[in-house]
Amino acid sequence: xxxxxxxxxxxxxxxxxxxxxxxxxxxxxxxxxxxxxxxxxxxxxxxxxxxxxxxxxxxxxxxxxxxxxxxxxxxxxxxxxxxxxxxxxxxxxxxxxxxxxxx
Amino acid sequence: xxxxxxxxxxxxxxxxxxxxxxxxxxxxxxxxxxxxxxxxxxxxxxxxxxxxxxxxxxxxxxxxxxxxxxxxxxxxxxxxxxxxxxxxxxxxxxxxxxxxxxxxxxxxxxxxxxxxxxxxxxxxxxxxxxxxxxxxxxxxxxxxxxxxxxxxxxxxxxxxxxxxxxxxxxxxxxxxxxxxxxxxxxxxxxxxxxxxxxxxxxxxxxxxxxxxxxxxxxxxxxxxxxxxxxxxxxxxxxxxxxxxxxxxxxxxxxxxxxxxxxxxxxxxxxxxxxxxxxxxxxxxxxxxxxxxxxxxxxxxxxxxxxxxxxxxxxxxxxxxxxxxxxxxxxxxxxxxxxxxxxxxxxxxxxxxxxxxxxxxxxxxxxxxxxxxxxxxxxxxxxxxxxxxxxxxxxxxxxxxxxxxxxxxxxxxxxxxxxxxxxxxxxxxxxxxxxxxxxxxxxxxxxxxxxxxxxxxxxxxxxxxxxxxxxxxxxxxxxxxxxxxxxxxxxxxxxxxxxxxxxxxxxxxxxxxxxxxxxxxxxxxxxxxxxxxxxxxxxxxxxxxxxxxxxxx
Numbered sequence: 001x002x003x004x005x006x007x008x009x010x011x012x013x014x015x016x017x018x019x020x021x022x023x024x025x026x027x028x029x030x031x032x033x034x035x036x037x038x039x040x041x042x043x044x045x046x047x048x049x050x051x052x053x054x055x056x057x058x059x060x061x062x063x064x065x066x067x068x069x070x071x072x073x074x075x076x077x078x079x080x081x082x083x084x085x086x087x088x089x090x091x092x093x094x095x096x097x098x099x100x101x102x103x
Numbered sequence: 104x105x106x107x108x109x110x111x112x113x114x115x116x117x118x119x120x121x122x123x124x125x126x127x128x129x130x131x132x133x134x135x136x137x138x139x140x141x142x143x144x145x146x147x148x149x150x151x152x153x154x155x156x157x158x159x160x161x162x163x164x165x166x167x168x169x170x171x172x173x174x175x176x177x178x179x180x181x182x183x184x185x186x187x188x189x190x191x192x193x194x195x196x197x198x199x200x201x202x203x204x205x206x207x208x209x210x211x212x213x214x215x216x217x218x219x220x221x222x223x224x225x226x227x228x229x230x231x232x233x234x235x236x237x238x239x240x241x242x243x244x245x246x247x248x249x250x251x252x253x254x255x256x257x258x259x260x261x262x263x264x265x266x267x268x269x270x271x272x273x274x275x276x277x278x279x280x281x282x283x284x285x286x287x288x289x290x291x292x293x294x295x296x297x298x299x300x301x302x303x304x305x306x307x308x309x310x311x312x313x314x315x316x317x318x319x320x321x322x323x324x325x326x327x328x329x330x331x332x333x334x335x336x337x338x339x340x341x342x343x344x345x346x347x348x349x350x351x352x353x354x355x356x357x358x359x360x361x362x363x364x365x366x367x368x369x370x371x372x373x374x375x376x377x378x379x380x381x382x383x384x385x386x387x388x389x390x391x392x393x394x395x396x397x398x399x400x401x402x403x404x405x406x407x408x409x410x411x412x413x414x415x416x417x418x419x420x421x422x423x424x425x426x427x428x429x430x431x432x433x434x435x436x437x438x439x440x441x442x443x444x445x446x447x448x449x450x451x452x453x454x455x456x457x458x459x460x461x462x463x464x465x466x467x468x469x470x471x472x473x474x475x476x477x478x479x480x481x482x483x484x485x486x487x488x489x490x491x492x493x494x495x496x497x498x499x500x501x502x503x504x505x506x507x508x509x510x511x512x513x514x515x516x517x518x519x520x521x522x523x524x525x526x527x528x529x530x531x532x533x534x535x536x537x538x539x540x541x542x543x544x545x546x547x548x549x550x551x552x553x554x555x556x557x558x559x560x561x562x563x564x565x566x567x568x569x570x571x572x573x574x575x576x577x578x579x580x581x582x583x584x585x586x587x588x589x590x591x592x593x594x595x596x597x598x599x600x601x602x603x604x605x606x607x608x609x610x611x612x613x614x615x616x617x618x619x620x621x622x623x624x625x626x627x628x629x630x631x632x633x634x635x636x637x638x639x640x641x642x643x644x645x646x647x648x649x650x651x652x653x654x655x
Contacts (some may be wrong), residue, residue, distance in 0.1 A: 003637055010643070010644065029222065029226045030225075031495070033218045034219050040373065041372050041375060042211070044212075044366065044368075044371055045367050048362055049360070050362055051360055051361050057358075057475070058342055060360055063421070066420075067421075070215070070218050070413045072249035073409055073412060077225040077402075077405060077406040084399075092647065092649070096648050096649060100654055
C-alpha cells in the first residue's frame with residue numbers, strides 16, 4: 001500500500017474513532033488488575049496489620065483482596081473477549097467495506 | 104507485626120526458587136522409599152501416552168509452519184490449556200505449596216501475577232501477535248524493524264531465556280524423579296532429555312501442545328481431587344482446617360497476614376514485575392499464540408489459560424497449602440533425622456497426597472509431577488530450537504535461501520543439540536544452587552523481550568537502533584544485576600556483601616531496557632528512521648483493518 005492511501009485512511013475521522021475507542025478500552029482494562037496489584041503490594045508493605053485483619057470467615061483482608069484480583073483478571077479478559085467479538089470486529093468489518101467501496 | 108517474622112526470615116531469593124522447583128534435598132542416609140506399583144504404572148503410562156501422541160503428531164509435521172506452529176490449526180481452548188501448562192511447571196504445584204508452607208500469606212504474590220500477565224495478553228498483545236507474526240515473537244518485531252540486527256537480538260534473548268529456564272527445570276527434574284521413582288539422578292536427567300528431544304524433533308509443536316494439554320488436564324484433576332480430599336479430611340469445615348494449620352505455624356498471624364517474606368514495597372513490586380512481565384516475555388509462551396488460526400482464538404486461549412491457572416492456584420493457596428501445614432508439618436512420619444521435611448519442602452504436597460489419599464493417590468500425584476516436568480521441558484526445547492533455526496539460521500545466516508524443508512531439518516538438529524547441551528548442563532549443575540538461573544530467565548524475558556516487543560507493537564517512534572541497543576542493555580543488565588546481587592555474588596561466589604543490593608532486580612533492568620529503547624530511538628537520525636515510521640503506519644492499518652491490500 002502506498003503512503004498517500006495509508007495516510008488518507010489513518011487521518012479519516014471514522015478510522016481514528018475506531019482506533020481510539022478500541023485502544024482506550026484495551027489499555028483501561030489491561031491496567032485494572034495491575035493497579036489493584038500495586039495497591040495490594042503497597043498495603044502489604046505499609047499496612048500489614050490491615051491486610052492481616054480477619055475479614056470474612058477464615059479469610060483476612062489480604063486473602064480476599066487476592067481473590068478479587070484473580071476475579072478481576074478473569075472478568076476483564078472475558079469482557080474484552082466478548083466486547084471485541086460483538087462490538088469491535090463488526091465495526092471493523094463495516095469500516096473496511098466502506099473504505100473498499102471508496103477505492 | 105513484621106518483627107515477629109524476622110526470626111524465621113527466609114533468604115530473599117529463596118522465594119522464586121521455591122516457586123520454580125529446586126532439586127529436592129536428599130539426605131545421604133535416607134534413600135528414597137521404594138516407589139509403589141501404582142507410581143511405576145502411571146509413570147510408564149505417561150511415557151507411553153506421550154510417545155503415542157508424538158507418533159501421531161509426526162505424521163502431521165512436515166512443513167516449517169507445522170513444525171513451529173502446528174499449522175495454526177490448534178483450537179483456542181486447546182491452546183489455552185497448553186499455555187496454562189507452559190506456565191505451570193512441576194514447580195507450580197510443588198513449589199507454590201512449599202512456598203506457602205514456609206512463607207505463609209506472602210506467597211500470594213506468586214499467584215497474583217498470572218491475572219496481570221494474561222490481562223496484558225488478552226487486551227494488548229494476542230491480536231497483534233497473531234496478526235503480525237508467524238512462528239516466533241521475533242517475526243513481530245521484524246515486521247517493521249530491520250530484520251538482521253533484530254533477529255540476532257531476539258534469537259539470542261530467546262535462546263538465553265529458554266536455555267537457562269530449561270537447565271533449571273532439568274536439575275529440579277533429576278532430583279525430583281530420583282526421590283519419586285528411585286531412579287538415579289544421571290539416568291533421570293538423561294531420560295527426561297531424551298524424551299523431550301523425541302517429542303520436539305518428531306512431533307514439533309503439535310506433539311508439544313498435546314503433551315502440554317494432557318499434562319494440564321492431569322494437573323487440574325489431581326489438584327482438584329487433592330483439595331476435595333483435604334476438605335473431606337476436615338469434614339468440609341474451613342475453620343478446623345485453618346485452625347489446624349495455625350497451631351503448627353510458628354507465627355500464626357503470618358499465615359493470613361504479611362511478613363513471611365519480609366518484603367518492602369519496592370522489593371515486592373520488583374518481584375511481581377519480574378514474574379508478571381517475565382511470563383509475558385517468555386519465548387515458549389509467546390510462541391503458542393501462533394498456533395491458533397485467528398485473533399479471536401488467540402484472545403480466547405489467553406482467557407482459558409488464565410482460568411486454568413487461577414483454578415489451580417486458588418486451590419493450592421487457599422486449601423492445599425493450608426492442608427500441608429496442618430497435616431504434614433510436625434508430622435513425625437515425614438521428618439528426617441535433622442527435623443526437616445523428607446526430600447525438602449518441595450515434597451510437602453507429595454507427602455500431603457499420601458496423608459489424604461493413601462498410597463494409590465501418592466503414586467498418581469507423583470506421575471502427574473513427572474508429566475508436568477516432561478511437558479514444560481518440551482515447550483522450552485521447542486522455543487530454544489526455533490530461536491536457533493528460524494531466527495538465527497533461516498533469517499540471518501542464510502536469509503531464506505535454503506527453503507523451508509531445510510529449515511525444519513535444521514530445527515531438528517538444533518533440538519538434538521539443545522537436548523545434549525541441557526543433559527550435560529543438568530549433570531554439571533547437579534550439586535549447584537540453581538536459584539539464580541530462574542531469576543535470570545525471567546529477568547531477561549521481562550527486561551529484553553518484553554520492552555522491545557510491546558514498543559514495536561505500539562510505539563511508532565521505535566527505531567532499529569533504539570530497539571537493539573535498549574533490548575541488549577536490558578538483557579545485559581538483567582544478567583549483571585543477578586550476578587552482582589545476593590543470589591550469585593554472595594551465595595555462589597562467596598563474597599560478604601552484594602554489589603547490587605536487591606534480590607529482585609527485574610523492575611530496574613526493565614526500566615533500563617525501556618528508557619534506553621526510548622532514548623536511543625528519540626535521538627536516532629539515521630535515514631532508516633523515516634522508512635520505519637512508514638512501515639509502522641502500514642502495520643497499524645493491518646492490525647486495525649485486516650487485509651489492507653484490497654484497499655490500495
